[in-house]
Amino acid sequence: MTVTTNKTQADAAQVADSVLQLECDLVEIARQELGISEVEALKVAQAFVHGLRKRYGGMRMGGRGASIYIPSPSKAERNKAICEEFDGTNHLEVMRRHGIQRATLYRVISAKAGSARIGVSSAKAP
DSSP, rough: OHHHHHEEEEEEEEHHHHHHHHHHHHHHHHHHHOOOOHHHHHHHHHHHHHHHHHHTTTHHHHHHHHOOOOOOHHHHHHHHHHHHHHSOOOOOHHHHHHOOOOOHHHHHHHHHHHHTSSSSSOOOOO
């Protein structure tokens, strides 16, 4: 189990590093090309990174030679957004927006609801 945990943590750290590097590069480009302040450039960069991750997450873009990897969006972020958006009647819209199946939607919603239950154990009975 420790090997899996270490690999998962290493993967998460690598994704975080990739996202940070992409943001830094975009901040620099925005400052140079648009002549805007670092604060404004950071807002622009974060918006672009968020949008790129939603649209192209997990893909490597570019041709031969130089290419750029766009990390997939965080499942935790996605799941949080699903829970915030879902109102009990808009399942088709939420599924389309996040590119998920009905089973995934209800698994995310039930996991969120299950985490709020007090005194309920997820451990299996012997």
